[in-house]
Amino acid sequence: MYLIRGREYLAKHPNYSLVGRENDLERISSILIRRSSNSLLLSGPNGVGTSWLTLGLQAAKANIDTPFDLIVKKLFWLNTDALFSSGDSAKINNEFQNILKKLTQTSESVLIISDTANFLEAANNTGNAHFINALNNADKLDNFQVILEVRDEKLSSVLKASTNMSELYTLYDVKEPTGDNLNAIVTNVSKQLAMYHKINIDISAIDEAIHLTSKYRDSLGLGGAQPQRAISLLDRALASYRQFTHKQHPKIAELTALIAKTTDETARLELQHQLKQWQQDWQELKAEISKTYQYQRDAESLRFKLQDEITALQEEEKNNQTAESSSIKTFAQLTAGGFDSPAITELKEKIRQIDSEINQNNERHNQLVMLANKDLRLMRQNVISEFSQISGIAANKLDENEVENLINLEKNLLTRIYGQDSIVKHVANAVKVSKVDTIDEAGPAISYLFLGPSGVGKTEMAKALAQYVYGDEKSLVRFDMSEYMEKHAVAKLIGAPPGYEGFEAGGILTNSVRKRPVGVYLFDEIEKAHPDVFNIFLQILSDGRLTDNVGRTVDFSDIMIIMTSNIGQQYYLNTELSDDNAKELASSELNNTYRSELLNRFNGRENILHFKRLPLTVIERIIRREITKLNQSYQARGLSIEMNDSCISAFCYDHYDLVRGARGLPGYIKTNIRPIIVNHILHHPNDTGRFNALYNKDSHKFEITFSPN
Secondary structure (H helix, E strand, O other), rough: OOOEEEEHHHHOOOOOOOOOOHHHHHHHHHHHHOOOOOOOEEEOOOOHHHHHHHHHHHHHHHOOOHHEEEEEEEEEOOHHHHHHOOOOHHHHHHHHHHHHHHHHOOOOOOEEEEEEEHHHHHHHHOOOHHHHHHHHHHOOOOOOEEEEEEHHHHHHHHOOOOOOOHHEEEEEEOOOOOOHHHHHHHHHHHHHHHHOOOOOOOOOOHHHHHHHHHOOOOOOOOOOOOOOHHHHHHHHHHHHHHHHHHHHHHHHHHHHHHHHOOOOOOHHHHHHHHHHHHHHHHHHHHHHHHHHHHHHHHHHHHHHHHHHHHHHHHHHHHHHHHHOOOOOHHHHHHHEEEOOHHHHHHHHHHHHHHHHHEEEEHHHHHHHHHHHHOOOOOEEEEEEEEHHHHHHOOHHHHHHOHHHHHOOHHHHHHHOOOOOOOHHHHHHHHHHHHHHHOOOOOOOOOOEEEEOOOOOOOOHHHHHHHHHHHHHHHHHHEEEHHHHHHOOHHHHHHOOOOOOOOHHHHHHHHHHHHHHHOOEEEOHHHHHOOOHHHHHHHHHHOEEEEOOOOOOOOOOOEEEEEEEOOOOHHHHOOOOOOOOHHHHHHHHHHHHHOOOOOOOOOOOOOOEEEEOOHHHHHHHHHHHHHHHHHHHHHHOEEEEOOOOOHHHHHHHHHOOOOOOHHHHHHHHHHHOOOHHHHHHHHHOOOOOOOEHHHEEEOEEEEEEEEEEE
């Protein structure tokens, strides 16, 4: 009742097969057959498949190639809900002791707890907090082994449940599958989805589901990790596709579109005939399917009614027997239908007939549905459409060609980064290499250190990369290094050691990368960080890996790292120095500030880039861009803003400040021009027309007038 044998547990998953996890299975198998620390703590994000992996241990026992040392292991799953269902502390404790006794008496036994955090919480709530110590003690005495499954966010609470958890258990971090392994898993599960929905799935739909859920990781409602995200998207897309196509078959829409395009009258008449026939056949088929639904409802309703009659008769006979003080049935009762009365026997026979008819009706229904779905196939575009509904991202943006995006990356970046053309080209080429080149190299996808004055495009470059490489600025994760000035800042990034305050929270950086293993990570103003933090950066930039406070390895290989620094600001802002002289002096100060081993990690210093001061011509382009944004924003209201080039030039000449850079002038527009427009809209919501912005050189302010249409 409380322990489910491995074979019984596997039987509950008749279509089970483990693909894409062979390496993980081999590694946890090797842990189970070790002499010490041979119990497992399986940790991973929600949706990664830890439970599917442990089930693979049982399935592997039927494989002739599985080592005998694993075959002899007897796996038991704990039914936690059943164990704690009574709420009676004493009873629960007795049952648990019986479980431990049974496991101890069974050689080579392994206890698997699917949700360890839930188990511990239930134990604590029922006054049985000692259960974890009992398990650990049994493990220490080699009575049996234990596999604890726990989600990432609950790992710290499980580790602190007992002081010797890390000593007894080997922590195995189940990572998200990638590449061919991810494709194999999703393809395998998609067969089950196709059977359930009775609709075939094109391979392009599978590939697109994997692509979208890997690229746009922050979209809501799709599970926490791969492969669950891609599987959930396919399931949703199939449900929406079924709902849409069962209203109107795609063939009808296709014929309707062809008729609209056809100019030849003979061909048009033939298509109209086909359309009419399709519409008639489709309506008849849907009517037949509806009949099977109606029959199912009526038959089940009748069955319930007959079952209620049987229950009433049985209760009546029981009362009669009690009244007669006799438990012996008559011969007629015995021969009529076992120990049932003739009336009950007759009702049960009717139920058997109904069950038979229901089965026949179900077969007929399935045949009709298969006929309705035979020409249906979930395609790539259907997945894109469903993801667009979930994420709110326009379908045409999701449908963008990745290769074309990479080809146009430099051009796209230049629409946001002005006056730094050589840097844009350098970064764009690095991104292309990281995405296309197949040479396997350690370290993050790309890593750059940006120097230069404030407001020249360093942070904007990071945002633009997130936008044009990953499709959304939300893919940018920013760390303000002024928050990591203290010596203990390292603990904030990777997590405090066991026993210290904050251990349960884990590391801010490592937690973030585990949640978002792709994207742009911006480390702003690194000169403000404590020197010990740079030891972490050395490891990330060199190996592309980092180990958190509980021993999990975090992978940075798909992360783009951008670091910025204010070192050399005084040189960049000195207008008496040329760009080259400022760069040379800033580089010298950089060398005196940081160790060579850190600077060399930026691709042998090739990726240490110096942003130049922006000339007035570039600042004017930025202001024109801001005015264009305003016009696009108010276009739907029938409003526009006009500012001629001479006004822009005069405004930039008067207000441009090297210290604030390009940020200052857009800030002026937001503070001084946009409020005038907004106030006009509030007072005259139905007005359409043009705002004319004229710059007064004497007052150094804009004078704005409104011209109605």
